[in-house]
Amino acid sequence: MGNCHTVGPNEALVVSGGCCGSDNKQYVVGGWAWAWWCIADTQRITLEIMTLGPKCEDVETAEGVALTVTGVAQVKIMTDQELLGVACEQFLGKNVQEIKAVVLQTLEGHLRSILGTLTVEQIYQDRDQFAKLVREVAAPDVGRMGIEILSFTIKDVYDKVEYLSSLGKSQTAAVQRDADIGVAEAERDAGIREAECKKEMMDIKFQADTKMADSKRELEMQKASFNQEVNTKKAEAQLAYELQAAKEQQKIRQEEMEIEVVQRKKQITIEEKEISRTEKELIAMVKRPAEAEAYKMQQLAEGEKIKKVLIAQAEAEKIRRIGEAEAASIEAIGKAEAEKMKLKAEAYQQYGDAAKTALVLEALPKIAAKIAAPLAKIDEIVILSGDSSRMTGEVNRLLAELPVSVHALTGIDLMKIPLLQKMTNPQA
Numbered sequence: 001m002g003n004c005h006t007v008g009p010n011e012a013l014v015v016s017g018g019c020c021g022s023d024n025k026q027y028v029v030g031g032w033a034w035a036w037w038c039i040a041d042t043q044r045i046t047l048e049i050m051t052l053g054p055k056c057e058d059v060e061t062a063e064g065v066a067l068t069v070t071g072v073a074q075v076k077i078m079t080d081q082e083l084l085g086v087a088c089e090q091f092l093g094k095n096v097q098e099i100k101a102v103v104l105q106t107l108e109g110h111l112r113s114i115l116g117t118l119t120v121e122q123i124y125q126d127r128d129q130f131a132k133l134v135r136e137v138a139a140p141d142v143g144r145m146g147i148e149i150l151s152f153t154i155k156d157v158y159d160k161v162e163y164l165s166s167l168g169k170s171q172t173a174a175v176q177r178d179a180d181i182g183v184a185e186a187e188r189d190a191g192i193r194e195a196e197c198k199k200e201m202m203d204i205k206f207q208a209d210t211k212m213a214d215s216k217r218e219l220e221m222q223k224a225s226f227n228q229e230v231n232t233k234k235a236e237a238q239l240a241y242e243l244q245a246a247k248e249q250q251k252i253r254q255e256e257m258e259i260e261v262v263q264r265k266k267q268i269t270i271e272e273k274e275i276s277r278t279e280k281e282l283i284a285m286v287k288r289p290a291e292a293e294a295y296k297m298q299q300l301a302e303g304e305k306i307k308k309v310l311i312a313q314a315e316a317e318k319i320r321r322i323g324e325a326e327a328a329s330i331e332a333i334g335k336a337e338a339e340k341m342k343l344k345a346e347a348y349q350q351y352g353d354a355a356k357t358a359l360v361l362e363a364l365p366k367i368a369a370k371i372a373a374p375l376a377k378i379d380e381i382v383i384l385s386g387d388s389s390r391m392t393g394e395v396n397r398l399l400a401e402l403p404v405s406v407h408a409l410t411g412i413d414l415m416k417i418p419l420l421q422k423m424t425n426p427q428a
Contacts, residue, residue: 004032007044012079014043014088027084045092049076049150050100054107058160059115061123067159069115069123071131074150075103075142087146103147110138127154 007013013028029047052073058066077087077099091099111134115123123130135152142149 007032010046010048012045012047012077012084012088014045014092016043025085025088027081027088029079029084043088043092045077045088046096046099047077047079048096049074050096050103052100052104052107053155054104054111056108056112056115059112061115062117062119065120065159066161067115067120067123067157069111069157070155071107071111071134071153072155073103073107073152075147076150078143078146078148083143083146085146086144090145103142103145106142106145107134107138107152110134110141113137123154124157127157130154 007028009029011029014025015028016025052075053070054073055068055070057068059069060066077091078084091102114130114134114137118130131152131154135149138152139149
């Protein structure tokens, strides 16, 4: 048989022992557990927060100044099964005061060791950092006991040689100095701020004036825009009125033109009837006689045409026969000239250079006539020379150069002719 044991959330129930000499332990927090009679044991351990007041008196700092430091720590046994088992091994069966004493001694030892590494200013001015350092250093040791440090703060720091008060006085003087400087800076900043406020006020006033001017300008621009729009609408209305009036006038004019067209059509119909009547009258009085006269003239023209065609054919036949006769005559003359040229060629071939010379001599008078033709149009030639024999010399020179020119043109040497030799060289 056994009993059912319950435990609240602020306690832990430890059930040890069991059947067959079992050494298993059961840890229950805020629940219940079954324990057999005679073979199982139940114990309780508190889980409530324990407040400790560690105090280190006359502990020398890094500078050798003895300080007394008091603090406040909040600790409790951890509920993790493994760490709870460690705490039960350390403190099961002890009351709260005994647990506090063990933890307090541990915290005071760490507090004392840390105080020896810091200066007075570090401890006094930065208490939070000092307390944090103590928690970090002590937490592993108390953790190995199953204890958790929830919080640790420095309550008080003082000494017996008035070092802190002197430090406070110097600090007070520094604070007073900083206060005076702060007042001066505040007054300066106030003056600067006042000037800035005045400047901002002037800027705001300028901006307000600018906005008013802009608003006024926009109002004037809107008025001008409205006036322009009104004038535009008036002009559009006037143009619409004039356009509509022009359209009405155009309609009236179109109707008048249609009336004129109808009248003109009627007049054209009347005129067409009058023209038809006149045409019929002209046909009866003019066209029929004119057609008869035209037929007569046509017949006469046909007869005249046939007559002219016959005459032209006779004339063409006459011209053809005359042309044939002339062609026969020209052919006979050509044959005679060809025969003559043939005979001349044979004679030239037979007599050689003599015939060529005769031919050149025959052509020389004609060439001289052609050369002298322009001179025949000259009325008088005046030769300016003081020597009367000079003209004779020039004529002789020209005669002497004539055979050379003929030889260059024809290849015939006139100097072989005896008569020309005597003419060109009288001394010989």
